[in-house]
């Protein structure tokens with residue numbers, strides 16, 4: 325590895341508040357406080373509330389830096405991403421603690437996420453050495469016919485709070501690696517982690533203006549973010565309603581768009597499955613990260629012959645989860661990320677009461693106005709009407725709806741009866757059914773004998789139906805989104 329550039333002072337040392345524009349961490353007139361999801365009385369930091377005028381300045385900085393960054397050698401861009409990965413690993417414990425303070429993820433999972441973000445940076449560093457085009461035979465044998473890909477220009481990344489480091493890494497690393505400059509708006513509940521990630525990218529040697537960061541409210545900034553004339557491509561992970569608004573805005577602005585939205589991910593358990601292993605995987609997929617993953621398992625369809633046994637195995641495992649202080653090493657399930665999240669998830673749990681469904685486990689939640697943390701018990705519901713909002717809508721909490729189905733066909737039909745299409749799992753020993761599942765399930769991610777969550781950096785990630793804009797993230801798909809292809813017909817003079 326090349327020698328490290330002189331370390332710049334960290335934003336936090338400067339007392340800066342989350343606005344990085346043109347390589348300078350800036351103070352902000354307005355700030356917003358964040359509170360620890362486990363101890364809502366504790367303020368974890370105050371961050372700058374960017375304004376529409378800051379958005380304009382960030383785009384100007386990104387547009388100004390774009391030509392030089394696009395013509396920087398791809399290998400030099402890759403070196404910076406590699407250095408950022410190393411710097412992030414040096415600060416791994418701090419990054420994990422900050423992530424937990426931001427949004428309450430259990431510390432072991434927060435460490436795993438920080439490590440994952442470093443691995444993503446490394447993958448995209450290596451990807452800068454991949455081919456940037458193809459050569460074809462032409463009808464004219466004299467001619468060299470080829471494609472070359474170029475950066476799209478200025479990218480806006482709007483990232484969620486549920487993976488404060490990994491999702492930004494998988495958007496920023498390929499965007500920057502492919503030679504784009506970036507305006508990044510992290511979720512308010514991920515501000516502390518976002519500043520740390522921006523610091524390591526800056527310290528790794530990104531030129532000023534290449535990455536610009538605006539903390540603040542998405543609602544207040546989205547109009548300015550999507551309507552700026554410098555913007556060439558927008559990548560967003562978040563909710564369906566916000567995604568739908570961005571889809572319209574991007575269409576009228578005629579920019580490239582990558583959306584990763586919600587999920588209502590099913591797990592199908594057939595009678596021939598290894599039921600104990602299936603129960604392990606379903607528990608992990610549904611409950612870890614407090615169910616706040618767009619890939620979380622939320623509907624479980626079990627073949628009738630296995631239902632009783634599977635339900636028992638599942639409930640044993642759910643009951644064994646350690647719920648509580650996210651900073652404790654033994655905790656599996658921390659609080660929800662915010663009061664808003666607790667209000668949303670508790671609304672669904674109240675609905676379960678109103679609809680008189682069977683609460684097999686959990687169903688309880690903390691007082692959203694209280695001081696004891698935004699906790700909700702891992703919950704397993706049964707006997708839910710397939711038309712209920714509990715089955716149809718993304719809850720984004722640790723809640724499973726368990727249902728009995730007659731056979732594989734009925735499970736497949738139930739699994740596909742949703743507007744979402746992100747991820748799905750099948751548990752079986754039957755390879756024929758596994759193949760049928762892979763072909764007929766209407767999701768972008770298909771898992772057999774494993775949980776619905778997870779995403780490796782070198783393969784495409786994304787959904788179908790309402791879950792996505794069909795522009796995949798990660799792997800080769802990232803390169804295709806963050807570049808434009810030119811077809812060149814070259815005839816010697």
Ligand code: UN1
Pocket residue numbers: 484486487491561584616617618619776777778779
């Ligand atoms: C994972 O399951 O590890 O917001 C990744 C989300 C997804 C990423 C999930 N975009 O939960």
